[in-house]
Amino acid sequence: MRRLTWFNTTSLTLGFAFLYLPMVILVIYSFNSSKLVTVWAGFSTKWYGELMRNEAFLDAAWVTIKVAVLSSTFATVLGTLAAYVLVRAGRFWGRTLFSGMIYAPLVMPEVITGLSLLLLFIGIGLDRGVMTIVLAHTTFSMCYVSVVVSSRLATFDMSLEEAALDLGSTPFEAFRLVTLPIIAPAVISGWLLAFTLSLDDLVIASFTSGPSATTLPIKIFSAVRLGVSPEINALSTIMIAIVTIGVISASLISKRAAVRQRLEEQQAVRS
Amino acid sequence: MTEALRPVFAPWNDPDEKPLIQFKNVTKRFGDFTAIDDLTIDIFEREFFALLGPSGCGKTTLMRMLAGFETPTEGTILLSGQDIAPIQPNKRAVNMMFQSYALFPHLSVWENIAFGLKREGMKGDALNSRVDEMLRLTRLERFAKRKPHQISGGQRQRVALARSLAKAPKLLLLDEPLGALDKKLRQDTQFELMDIQEKTGTTFVIVTHDQEEAMTVASRIAVMDEGRMIQVDTPARIYEAPNTVYVADFIGDVNIIEGRATPSGEHVQIAWGEGVSDITGTTDTSFEKGDKVHFAIRPEKVSVNVEKPDDTPNAFQGKVLDIAYLGNLSTYHVEMPNGQIIKAQSANTRRLSRRAITWDDTVWISFTATAGVLLKG
Ligand SMILES: Nc1ncnc2c1ncn2[C@@H]1O[C@H](COP(=O)(O)OP(=O)(O)O)[C@@H](O)[C@H]1O
Numbered sequence A: 001m002r003r004l005t006w007f008n009t010t011s012l013t014l015g016f017a018f019l020y021l022p023m024v025i026l027v028i029y030s031f032n033s034s035k036l037v038t039v040w041a042g043f044s045t046k047w048y049g050e051l052m053r054n055e056a057f058l059d060a061a062w063v064t065i066k067v068a069v070l071s072s073t074f075a076t077v078l079g080t081l082a083a084y085v086l087v088r089a090g091r092f093w094g095r096t097l098f099s100g101m102i103y104a105p106l107v108m109p110e111v112i113t114g115l116s117l118l119l120l121f122i123g124i125g126l127d128r129g130v131m132t133i134v135l136a137h138t139t140f141s142m143c144y145v146s147v148v149v150s151s152r153l154a155t156f157d158m159s160l161e162e163a164a165l166d167l168g169s170t171p172f173e174a175f176r177l178v179t180l181p182i183i184a185p186a187v188i189s190g191w192l193l194a195f196t197l198s199l200d201d202l203v204i205a206s207f208t209s210g211p212s213a214t215t216l217p218i219k220i221f222s223a224v225r226l227g228v229s230p231e232i233n234a235l236s237t238i239m240i241a242i243v244t245i246g247v248i249s250a251s252l253i254s255k256r257a258a259v260r261q262r263l264e265e266q267q268a269v270r271s
Numbered sequence B: 001m002t003e004a005l006r007p008v009f010a011p012w013n014d015p016d017e018k019p020l021i022q023f024k025n026v027t028k029r030f031g032d033f034t035a036i037d038d039l040t041i042d043i044f045e046r047e048f049f050a051l052l053g054p055s056g057c058g059k060t061t062l063m064r065m066l067a068g069f070e071t072p073t074e075g076t077i078l079l080s081g082q083d084i085a086p087i088q089p090n091k092r093a094v095n096m097m098f099q100s101y102a103l104f105p106h107l108s109v110w111e112n113i114a115f116g117l118k119r120e121g122m123k124g125d126a127l128n129s130r131v132d133e134m135l136r137l138t139r140l141e142r143f144a145k146r147k148p149h150q151i152s153g154g155q156r157q158r159v160a161l162a163r164s165l166a167k168a169p170k171l172l173l174l175d176e177p178l179g180a181l182d183k184k185l186r187q188d189t190q191f192e193l194m195d196i197q198e199k200t201g202t203t204f205v206i207v208t209h210d211q212e213e214a215m216t217v218a219s220r221i222a223v224m225d226e227g228r229m230i231q232v233d234t235p236a237r238i239y240e241a242p243n244t245v246y247v248a249d250f251i252g253d254v255n256i257i258e259g260r261a262t263p264s265g266e267h268v269q270i271a272w273g274e275g276v277s278d279i280t281g282t283t284d285t286s287f288e289k290g291d292k293v294h295f296a297i298r299p300e301k302v303s304v305n306v307e308k309p310d311d312t313p314n315a316f317q318g319k320v321l322d323i324a325y326l327g328n329l330s331t332y333h334v335e336m337p338n339g340q341i342i343k344a345q346s347a348n349t350r351r352l353s354r355r356a357i358t359w360d361d362t363v364w365i366s367f368t369a370t371a372g373v374l375l376k377g
């Protein structure tokens, strides 16, 4: 057994403090009753109430959620299909190029992605609004989905699909009835990942949003330039909560599948 | 002459019989590697056709071409006289039981078996009764609700079998279906398979590298090597009349004796070294004097005696090197004056008999003129 020496304890504390202290302070001050952000004047939830009455923030929140749901759904469909083709289709002409190009946006600076999308939308005369942000977010989050799903597909037993075909299913039925249910945890993780990425995004959204649609990160960023208000702290706390829940459920979903399998095995042994 | 009570099942000898499967000059290459080499073979309805051969000789590839997962590089495959090349795997009246079973892990045993039937649009009572029938046939009723990972290896194998049988395919392909089972369960299942075939009339093509299994279940055996079928024949003929040293050596235990042939009337004399008299054998093929031949003879066709038997042309003296006691049988390894070691087998009919023959004894081995097979080359 390794013991927690004072050195280990200190490193651990410092590391986590470095990571989480800023957020903890933000969460604490969101419950501050004073209007001054840096002066503690007692516990209160009034800024959450204020937030609920702020039309501009509520609009932005609604846009953000719409964009996140739509773009992560599109990204999941496209990313899963891309992963499926890359893992399944074996060798075809241009495969290496294709797979390289799918993963390139992972390392592409967001500013460049945003700028190129902006130029595209202007070029084809698309009015910037919810639709353009959805398209942009789909573009950059589908490669994350594709990474998650293709790592699951790499260990997927191809003969299961052949068995489905052999028993008379069409290739699409084989995918829908056999492959998809088995890789579902990875697909759901991919969706949650895309959802949180979209929720967080500031850079790409600022390039592709228009006056008709503003997302929360943009709203917060522009509001903060006029000074930090406790209302923003409250809003940020809510976003931290949503993102945390998203990330935790993504990892829980894959773990729960394993746990459930173990439980079923135990039950089978007992019966 | 006695007459067989049952008509002999040998459609391959009947020129009017139409084959279910025909391979016509089929070649399959992976890159520049030839997995199946110019194969031509007919397989008939209700056959239990066994593919036997070392690993990597192309057995699985052959099956996968029938199921539709590989296409021949050259040649055609006909099923009931129809070229199957343009038919997709899901449209073929062929089902395959995979070497890995390939059970759907997210579906129960019941759902696994029902999968193919549902794709046909079967539902309601018809579906229920068909699945239940399959469960009964494979003795899986108690496990219907379990998932594949909740049952044993032997049970999984039965699920795979039930699933492929459920659609009552014209042709069922079994790729080493019993490979993972222990000996007892394996034998039970072999008989079950034959029973199922009697009942359903399905044609089976089975891959195995267990020769005993092939001997037990098959109507015909194809012995394969490097993408070719070396011999296709009934189990008895494969065993008793192998056409090459490869086949003789592949199936069962055998003595292979190299020598030179001298035809004399209906017999052939084989000179096989210094200090031993010629072997007298018979053959259908003709040999020239001095041809190099292999004489293959099974150990159980060779008897061991202390005294020289006088009723056979083939009796040779040698020294016992080793005796392997196998319970029901004993195998004697006898060294000839020319250094060749001949295996002879005898049944232990008496319990713990006072053994007349022991190590280093000088003994006579003998066999009849028709006991062995003469092979060219
Ligand atoms: N998809 C493939 N690509 C390349 N080589 C293959 C492929 N499938 C099989 N082979 C080769 O073909 C040969 C025959 O394989 P297989 O039919 O699986 O043999 P068996 O089932 O008799 O053991 C093997 O040497 C194997 O490596």
Ligand SMILES: [Mg+2]
Residues within 6 Å of the ligand: B059, B060, B099
């Ligand atoms: Mg194989």
